[in-house]
Each structure stands twice: as C-alpha cells, then as structure tokens.
Amino acid sequence: MRVVRTLDELRQARAALPATVGFVPTMGYLHEGHLSLVRCAKAENASVVVSIFVNPTQFGPDEDLETYPRDLERDLRLLEAEGVDVVWTPTPEVMYPSGYQTWVTVEELTRVLEGAYRPGHFRGVTTVVSKLFLGVWPHRAYFGQKDAQQARVLLQMVRDLNFPIEVVVCPTVREPDGLAMSSRNTYLNPEERRAATVLYRALQAAQAAYDAGERDAEALRQRMREVLAQEPLARVQYVSCADPDTLQELHGPVTRALLSLAVFIGNTRLIDNVLLGYPGGVYPRYTPPGMDARLRHGLG
Numbered sequence: 001m002r003v004v005r006t007l008d009e010l011r012q013a014r015a016a017l018p019a020t021v022g023f024v025p026t027m028g029y030l031h032e033g034h035l036s037l038v039r040c041a042k043a044e045n046a047s048v049v050v051s052i053f054v055n056p057t058q059f060g061p062d063e064d065l066e067t068y069p070r071d072l073e074r075d076l077r078l079l080e081a082e083g084v085d086v087v088w089t090p091t092p093e094v095m096y097p098s099g100y101q102t103w104v105t106v107e108e109l110t111r112v113l114e115g116a117y118r119p120g121h122f123r124g125v126t127t128v129v130s131k132l133f134l135g136v137w138p139h140r141a142y143f144g145q146k147d148a149q150q151a152r153v154l155l156q157m158v159r160d161l162n163f164p165i166e167v168v169v170c171p172t173v174r175e176p177d178g179l180a181m182s183s184r185n186t187y188l189n190p191e192e193r194r195a196a197t198v199l200y201r202a203l204q205a206a207q208a209a210y211d212a213g214e215r216d217a218e219a220l221r222q223r224m225r226e227v228l229a230q231e232p233l234a235r236v237q238y239v240s241c242a243d244p245d246t247l248q249e250l251h252g253p254v255t256r257a258l259l260s261l262a263v264f265i266g267n268t269r270l271i272d273n274v275l276l277g278y279p280g281g282v283y284p285r286y287t288p289p290g291m292d293a294r295l296r297h298g299l300g
C-alpha cells in the first residue's frame with residue numbers, strides 16, 4: 001500500500017494502478033462504516049484508493065474542526081489490512097494553496113436540512129470532493145447512506161458537472177444497539193452513548209408506522225418526535241419527512257420518503273436517516289451516460 005501526500009506523488013501512484021479504480025473519500029478516524037465502503041469498492045474494482053483529509057472548508061466557525069478525532073497510524077493499519085492500494089493524505093496546503101478562490105456549489109438541495117443549520121458545509125463538501133475526484137480520477141466513488149443529504153448532493157453534482165464517475169451509495173453501518181457508526185460517536189460519554197440510541201429508535205418507530213400503512217408525512221414526523229421526547233438528554237434540531245429527490249418537506253400522503261433527524265446529545269450533534277420506498281434503503285447507484293468504455297474496459 002502506497003501512502004502519498006502531494007499531487008505529484010498521487011498522479012504517479014494513480015498512473016500505475018490497474019483499472020477500474022474505486023475511490024473512498026474519508027476524513028479518517030475510520031470505523032466499520034468506512035471499511036464497508038472500502039470492501040464495496042474492493043469487490044467492484046481492480047484497485048482501491050482512499051483519501052484521508054479533514055476538510056476545513058466543510059466545518060463552520062463554531063464546529064469541531066480542531067477536536068475532530070484523528071489517528072492516521074491506526075487508519076493506515078486498517079486500510080493495509082483491507083488491501084487498499086493507495087492512500088492519499090493531502091495537507092490543507094495541497095488542497096487549498098494560498099490564494100485559493102474556486103468553489104463548487106449545488107444550489108437548492110443544500111438550502112434545507114443539514115444545509116439550513118450548517119451554512120457553507122455543502123459548499124466545502126462539493127468543492128473538496130470535486131478536487132479529490134480530479135486528483136484520483138476514479139471510475140467509481142463510494143459514499144455512505146448515513147450522510148443522506150451529502151449523498152444526494154454529490155449525486156447531483158456528478159450529474160450536473162458530467163464527472164465520468166459512477167457513484168455508489170452503501171448502507172449505513174450500525175452498532176449492535178442501532179446507533180449509526182460515526183467518528184463523532186467518540187465524543188459521547190457512557191450516559192450519552194446510551195441516550196444516543198434514541199435517534200434510530202425514533203426512525204424505526206416511524207418506519208414501523210409506514211410499514212403498517214401510515215402514509216401521512218406529518219404523522220411520520222410526529223411518531224419520531226414522540227420517541228425523541230422520551231429521552232431527556234436529547235435536544236432535537238430537526239425532524240424531517242422529505243422528498244428523497246428534492247429534499248423538500250412532504251405534506252399529506254407519501255410514497256417514498258427520506259426520514260431524517262439531527263439531535264444534540266449533550267454537546268454532540270448526531271444525524272441519522274432511513275430511506276423509505278427504495279430497495280435496500282439506499283439511493284440508487286448513478287452511472288453517468290456514456291460510461292461503458294470507462295467502466296467495462298477501464299479506459300480513461
């Protein structure tokens with residue numbers, strides 16, 4: 001496994017990789033969720049590249065950039081064990097050299113849900129992912145359903161900018177008690193960790209209501225609020241039942257829906273979601289038009 005830092009090193013390492021190349025962008029401090037993306041990439045491609053970069057531009061001024069957990073040595077050990085070919089660990093100077101002033105913005109999809117509470121967050125995500133894509137130039141890229149809005153926004157970006165990259169969204173990986181895996185779970189003390197299970201319990205309650213025939217969007221939101229209200233440590237930021245494509249809040253009867261929520265447990269902000277009415281509960285893979293030669297013969 002080669003570990004590279006600069007763009008020069010990356011391009012040399014990338015040129016030597018057999019096609020197709022699968023890519024998993026991460027911010028490090030890897031857990032089973034990340035490793036499931038790596039395994040998915042490994043199963044579908046001849047080579048796998050992982051990036052580790054805590055992207056400063058997707059953190060707000062009051063967010064946890066400084067304290068975001070980091071452990072590069074452990075991450076590299078885990079990736080080596082998964083048989084990853086190249087790990088790219090750019091520095092902020094590599095990604096945003098002095099004088100940097102170019103941004104990628106997806107408009108409507110980023111104004112709601114996470115975007116409403118984290119202004120600028122998605123601009124940072126779409127910009128860095130574009131730059132990572134241009135560096136790695138993969139055939140396929142892998143993202144988790146856990147960050148549903150991020151997945152939806154990146155699917156839109158790849159379509160709108162004609163990136164010749166297939167986007168694959170993989171299921172959320174959960175702890176045995178249902179808590180969605182996240183690097184931020186390490187911020188929780190034992191009491192908060194127990195309380196944090198309320199997010200998935202709320203989603204499950206709404207999903208059970210949907211499975212039992214409830215189709216009213218407000219009733220599904222209400223079911224989530226009822227469960228969350230039972231947990232004294234939970235401070236709800238939003239509860240949503242939205243159209244999975246537009247991410248606009250739904251009213252009245254729903255067929256497909258993205259149920260999502262953001263909840264503070266103590267000082268830790270957690271998000272989770274379930275996607276109703278989609279096979280496997282994930283956004284479908286997006287293959288840009290005209291990708292046959294790239295994907296089947298590894299060209300380009």
Ligand code: PAF
Pocket residue numbers: 025026027053055058125128129147150
């Ligand atoms: O999901 C993440 O870890 C990050 O948002 C990503 C996609 C690596 C961009 O920094």
